[in-house]
Amino acid sequence: MNVQAGGGGGDAGAPPAWEIRKLHILRTLRERETVTATAEALRMTPSAVSQQLTNLARQLGVTLLEADGRRVRLTGAAHLVLRHAEAVFAQLERADAELAGYLHGEAGEVRVAAFSTAVPALVVPAVLRLRRSHPALDVRVREAEAAEAYELLAAGAVDLALSLAAHAPSARDPRFAVVPLLTDPLDVALPAGHPLASSPGLRLADLAGEPWIFGGSGPWSEITTAACEAAGFIPEQAHIASGWTAILAMVEAEMGVALVPRMAAVRREGVVMRELSADRPYRHVVAAVRRGAEGGAGVSRVLSALRESSPTPALPAVTCAAPPRGLRG
Template identity: 75%
Template sequence: MTDWDIKKLRILRTLADRGTVTATAEALHMTPSAVSQQLTNLARQLGVVLLEAQGRGVRLTDAAHLVLRHTEAVFAQLERADAELAGYLAGEVGEVRVGAFSTAIPALVVPAVAALKRDHPGVEVRIRETEAAESYELLSTGAVDLALSLAAHTPADDARFTLLTLLEDPLDVALPPEHPLADAPSIRLADLASDRWIYGGSGPWSEITRSACEAAGFRPRQAHSASGWTSILAMVEAGMGVALVPRMVSTRAAGVTLRVLTHDRPTRHVLAALRRGAESAPAVARVVQALRTTAGSRPARL
């Protein structure tokens, strides 16, 4: 029977994900020469060629991709084994590392952690603020156990992850208090086609704003660029433009007029992502349930 070396298979899996030996070495805290040596030994053990030279780098062979297809099932089963062993040894005691984007932390993660402290004090949560787009990289390298991300930044059909929808977060429009539509009976996104807009120059919120406006029939005219909600809302309050704001941010918008969009009603979907198989770990399951309860208790309207 073939000698399947889990450590070496993990290196091959990381190379497939990162693309280069150097990036793989950085992710696994190894030297590039050690990565190359381990993969050479793996190829010898399996009796197949796993890598081929491509310019200054390497590419995975068909045999390597075949190995990786089976490897995903192996790692998922090992995650389940770890989860069951953790439940047996620790019961409801455990540490869960959660990566979450900035607006999700006060709106979802902090209330969920408060509930866990009350109901399951043995479960300790460590929070790491992340960009939504980097969540899956942190999961794949084991830097976090659970990540909150947005559906717009979810890799399609990735067998390594389990995805759970937590919340549909509506997008409201933030207007200066003196805006002509601040007191209008109803408002739709297309009514703001000629306004000056405030949103990030790049990243998820830039994409979400542009996509929502384009779906409403216009391309937003960007007047100012900012990535933090404090800056965006301060500029809106000063009459420098309008902005789309997720409902989870509404508690910070004291100086602006927030209006629910009556027709377009764009939303963003907030997801919890885990390495496949890890969802059965008792501590992780407690955190997921607390997040779901918190998400379900949020008000649907302003």
């Protein structure tokens, strides 16, 4: 494989053939699978994407793409190139992080994407803590669900993404480093006048015959049904809602009961939040950064503030392994 620009024989002043921009395009094509989707993600034209990848293949002296019906697929050589490119991208992130620390010291900007309940319960307290300890560090917050948050992180639009562990990238994903933040217990929301509202030693199984309120689909529906099934029953879904304000309002109106993450609970006069004495389900909140950027001064400070603001720190891995399938988020 010829890695000198233009196929040259070693001119020290020649630019490297493995141009970062072209490698980024190749990596995006691997993720998006089509030239059109790659062009949309990078705000380029499809012809420009094709031209850049053709130039990269010519410079490297290998075939990077092959026809697959009306699409293209990456060759073995392309995957080999990308395995090495991931190390390059990580090293560049480390260089950027070190340079930012050198140039800004206590100052700088960290952009955070987080899911809705994490913003008031975790991110805002962390921002207030940093405002006192590092007033020149500017934290910009963007509410985003997991899929969007990781797209923003991969594109460089944010520096840190918060999500539930079930929706975080795999540890095998070379683009990201994932850091556990907290373990969030799930409590039961009961109407204040419910016979079990003050019952000692409440278990999830005690609520098997109750009408339940949870989402019609998605992770919270899966978490509720999986928790109840692990306790030995299938919950009767009396009402469907995904917002915590709506769910708690229905509980207060004695329309049913619900599982509520502790960090999402909002005090309501007619609702009693009960901690389960056994078979307690919980979800895990994690933060992800681009691999190599976790050592950056600003990102490290934000991660520390998030951990310090967590009411329930992340449990050790051995403890977290116990929940039934579907509760790892």
